[in-house]
Amino acid sequence: MTFLAPLLLALLAALAVPLVLHLRRQRQVPSSFPALRYLEDTLQRTSRHLRLRNRLLLLVRLALLAVLALAAARLVLPVGGGTHPPAAVVLVVDDGIRSATVLEDRIVLDHLREKAGELLAALGPADRVWILHGTGEGQVVGPDSPAGARRALAGLEPGSAPPHLPGLLARGRAILEARSEARTHLVLASADPVAGEDGARPDAVVGRDLALPPNTGIAGVEVVRGGARDPNDELELLVSLVGDEPAGREVRFQAAPDGAGGTLDPELRVQALSNGGGRALLRLPPPGEEGWVLGHVEIEADALRADDRAPVAVEVGGQVSLRLITDPDEPSTSWLREAARVLEASGGVEDVSDAPASPGETWILNGLPGIEALEDPEALPPSTTLLLVPPGEVTSLPRLDRALAEFGAGWSIRAGDGGRPGPLLAEGGIFAPGVRDALAGSTVAGSRHLEPRAGVEGSPGQVRLRTADGRPWLVEASVGDRTLLIMGSDGVAEGSNLGRSAAGILLLDTLLEQGTGTPAPGAGIDTSVLPPPVTSPGARPEPEPPAGPGASGLLGDRRGGEVSAWLLALALVLLLLDGWLGRKTPARPDTGTDPAPPNPHPN
Amino acid sequence: MNGRDADPGGDGSPGRREGGAGGPAARSPEQVAPELLARMGPVDLVARRMVDGTLAGLHRSGRRGTSAEFAELRAYRPGDDLRHVDWRMVGRSDRFYVKEYREDTHLVSRILLDASASMGWSSRPGELPSKLWYGKLLAACLGLLLLRQGDRVGLVAFDDTLRNRVPPRGGPRQQREFLRRIREVEAGGGTLAHTALRDEATAMQRRGLVVLVSDLLVDPDPVTRILTTLARRGHDVRVIHLMDPGERTLEGGGRRRFVDPETGRSLDVSVPEIRDAYRETVSRVLEEWRRRLGAAGVSYRLCSTDRPPVEALNRVLSPGRPAGRHRGTPPRRVSP
Incomplete structure (x- = not known):
């Protein structure tokens, strides 16, 4: 027996009303009444009946209130096998980093598992269930039977990053839209109080009532000084904290132990206090040699351990040579340059735009200068990686497409219909989890249409990123010894926010790393975007009532709905019974006199 | 709710429509009664049964007398008045027969008025008269009516005991005394009516009219027994059962504590x-009274204090069952 709206069980408190009324002894003012003997006769005759009737009335009224409360709480009884047509259910499980929060000696994911399991228990064997979980574009388990789905639920583990729930929900909705079942349900299991409010809205949400404890976590680690160029420079790491009380926290850095390939003293410990903005600056001594600075930063552990510790991997030396060939009038130029500046400041990138071209460089091309550079492949040094950002104006696209064709790229580009703005979904393994998550949190419209070019032999290359509606957005192709990366839009047009968010910088960082062919042992500059702050319950925005059938009441539709209907019918019967028991027989007309005798002397 | 002997005043009709009650203008029953009778016009109260009296009057007597109404022939006995010999029968049968005539006589009436505490109650004081006020009005009207038609009327007011007793007499002096004593009657103690009634019944030697005006909140068995005995002795017994409408319908709502004004018991x-x-109980009790008294040959009239007294008087004056012919103008009923 479960309740789909258990909070409404509070209505059972109304049972106290008839009880109190029944037990209350009213203070009575005496009044004179001479026909007391008639009252005594009446009571003697009816007291048993009245007592029985009053008790029955009390019971009926209590039962009526209880039944109404149970109906309001949407009682689900495990009865019958169900005769409904098969249903398709997609269960999106938030198994992101926040699901590792410990709540009442269990992690949040266990709570979600339990609540989702209750819903699955209400399904029949003919129903089909998909489970969507994980970060980025997520993973799909199923379709499976409810029993199989329960087993899959049991195997989930908290991830290390927040899931992109809007993307998962959109994907779940797409799955359901392709189904032929008459009943389809999209259910979200998440403790996030605002989950499911954006994008595809779930039909029901479970787990929203879980009160997450206050949490402070590490939002990111940024190298603000030293690093890449000179191993004798001090290394300064700026650690950003988020959450309920990020200020005044002790932040510690600990170097990786021996054998991890780090260049620091394994015994190195550095600590600092976070300032009012939740930032702490950790000053590390110069590593003294090129290579990787490895270690981790951590804060005092709280209920959510996963964001209390973050790895640090900074490559000292081994910079990427970046050449920007951009058109100042292009909308993408500003964010590309800003991203390059940030990356250069972090030490992993050296801007060589003003230096003579040399092999192994990464070129970022946009606008007309970028097309012209592409049109002159002879001028390109060997082993160059080209990142092509399409122009904002569609008039330049044909020329760009011709240039690509002449360059030998296996992809063509043309004007697209824009598509639905949404997150970028990563494919393949080149993106670190943090980057994938950041991209999944971005909003990009596929304003340019990328497709394999007809008539080109061999593979056109790989799709690295897709738009929310599945169109290729970033493709990678090899032309000779050169690598060509083509973006599907400039990242800022038509509602896109890639160029205005950290995701753009992370994207560039990853692409530049890929271009140099020097994979990081850890996560490069580990600026993994950790989950958004988990605020305390007091600061948590009030969740709106979820769409659809009540709080997570969806899967109860079949049986809970039936039971509710039966309960309402029972309530109606009880109401009639109450009326019958409490009825007052109408008093007979009473003139107060004997019938008048017939007039013996009529006129 | 309690209004001892509430007096609605006005013209004797209870209820708001008759001018309210209790104020300085309120009038006592003995003041109202003559006006009420005047409104009713020429009415008579005729005994339903043969009664005994010493004077010629309106009511049929059990005695053979000299009135115009032939009763029977009987054999002549020495000493009989020769004027009553039926000579026609002598000529026909050669035997002497004497004509006998039914004697009309005056009526000896006793009005028994219940003056227990319960009679002083009104469910709507100021709007409705108390049962005692209503009973006193009826008693006064009946007394005046009987006195005016030459009968002898007595009054007995009682609760547990006989409290006020006027022996049956006739004439203008009795009328003044009768009304004065009615005025003095006030609601008193409990109703052990049977003791008072038994005492009075033993004093009734001659057959006559007995009118009991009471709310009958009494032990029914002994009262019925006494009334039955009186009826068997040849008395014309009439019971006027006064009820307040509040006693019949039990108005109001919620939980209440009711206190008996006579015993002080509460419920x-x-x-x-x-x-x-409760209403069923009341109906059952009334039916029981009707049945018991009807079986004993006692006339039973239920009067509600929210009805006009004229209507109640009409009921009382109408014979409950035909008692044979009577002389003179038949009683006229007056529409209330």
Whole structure:
């Protein structure tokens, strides 16, 4: 027996009303009444009946209130096998980093598992269930039977990053839209109080009532000084904290132990206090040699351990040579340059735009200068990686497409219909989890249409990123010894926010790393975007009532709905019974006199 | 709710429509009664049964007398008045027969007025008269009516005991005395009516009219027994059962504590719950009274104090069952 709206069980408190009324002894003012003997006769005759009737009335009224409360709480009884047509259910499980929060000696994911399991228990064997979980574009388990789905639920583990729930929900909705079942349900299991409010809205949400404890976590680690160029420079790491009380926290850095390939003293410990903005600056001594600075930063552990510790991997030396060939009038130029500046400041990138071209460089091309550079492949040094950002104006696209064709790229580009703005979904393994998550949190419209070019032999290359509606957005192709990366839009047009968010910088960082062919042992500059702050319950925005059938009441539709209907019918019967028991027989007309005798002397 | 001997005043009719009650203008029953009788016009109260009296009057007597109404022939006995010999029968049968005539006589009436505490109650004081006021009005009207038609009328007011007693007499002096004593009657103690009635019944030697005006909140068995005995002795017994409408219908709502004004006993009841059953009880009790008294040959009249007294008087004056012919103008009923 479960309740789909258990909070409404509070209505059972109304049972106290008839009880109190029944037990209350009213203070009575005496009044004179001479026909007391008639009252005594009446009571003697009816007291048993009245007592029985009053008790029955009390019971009926209590039962009526209880039944109404149970109906309001949407009682689900495990009865019958169900005769409904098969249903398709997609269960999106938030198994992101926040699901590792410990709540009442269990992690949040266990709570979600339990609540989702209750819903699955209400399904029949003919129903089909998909489970969507994980970060980025997520993973799909199923379709499976409810029993199989329960087993899959049991195997989930908290991830290390927040899931992109809007993307998962959109994907779940797409799955359901392709189904032929008459009943389809999209259910979200998440403790996030605002989950499911954006994008595809779930039909029901479970787990929203879980009160997450206050949490402070590490939002990111940024190298603000030293690093890449000179191993004798001090290394300064700026650690950003988020959450309920990020200020005044002790932040510690600990170097990786021996054998991890780090260049620091394994015994190195550095600590600092976070300032009012939740930032702490950790000053590390110069590593003294090129290579990787490895270690981790951590804060005092709280209920959510996963964001209390973050790895640090900074490559000292081994910079990427970046050449920007951009058109100042292009909308993408500003964010590309800003991203390059940030990356250069972090030490992993050296801007060589003003230096003579040399092999192994990464070129970022946009606008007309970028097309012209592409049109002159002879001028390109060997082993160059080209990142092509399409122009904002569609008039330049044909020329760009011709240039690509002449360059030998296996992809063509043309004007697209824009598509639905949404997150970028990563494919393949080149993106670190943090980057994938950041991209999944971005909003990009596929304003340019990328497709394999007809008539080109061999593979056109790989799709690295897709738009929310599945169109290729970033493709990678090899032309000779050169690598060509083509973006599907400039990242800022038509509602896109890639160029205005950290995701753009992370994207560039990853692409530049890929271009140099020097994979990081850890996560490069580990600026993994950790989950958004988990605020305390007091600061948590009030969740709106979820769409659809009540709080997570969806899967109860079949049986809970039936039971509710039966309960309402029972309530109606009880109401009639109450009326019958409490009825007052109408008093007979009473003139107060004997019938008048017939007039013996009529006129 | 209690209004001892509430007096609605006005012209003797109870209720708001008759001018309210209790104020300085309120009038006592003995003041109202003559006006009420005047409104009713020429009415008579005729005994339903043969009664005994010493004077010629309106009512049929059990005695053979000299009135114009032939009764029977009987054999002549020495000493009989020769004027009554039926000579026609002598000529026909050669035997002497004497004509006998039914004697009309005056009526000896006793009005027994219940003056217990319960009679002083009104469910709507100021709007409705108390049962005692209503009873006193009826008693006064009956007394005046009987006195005016030459009968002898006595009054007995009682509660547990005989409290006020006027022996049956006739004439203008008795009329003044009768009304004065009625005025003095006030609601008193409990109703052990049977003791008072038994005492009075033993004093009634001659057959006559006995009118009991009471709310009958009494032990029914002994009272019925006494009334039955009186009826068997040949008295014309009439019972006027006064009821306040509040006693019949049990108005009001919620839980109430009712206190008996006579005994002081109290009872907590939920009025809405018990109302229907109470009304059934009252109906059953009234039916029981009707049945018992009817079986004993006692005329039973139920009068509600929210009805015009004229209507009640009409009921009382109408014979409950035909008692044979009577002389003179038949009683005229007056529409209320």
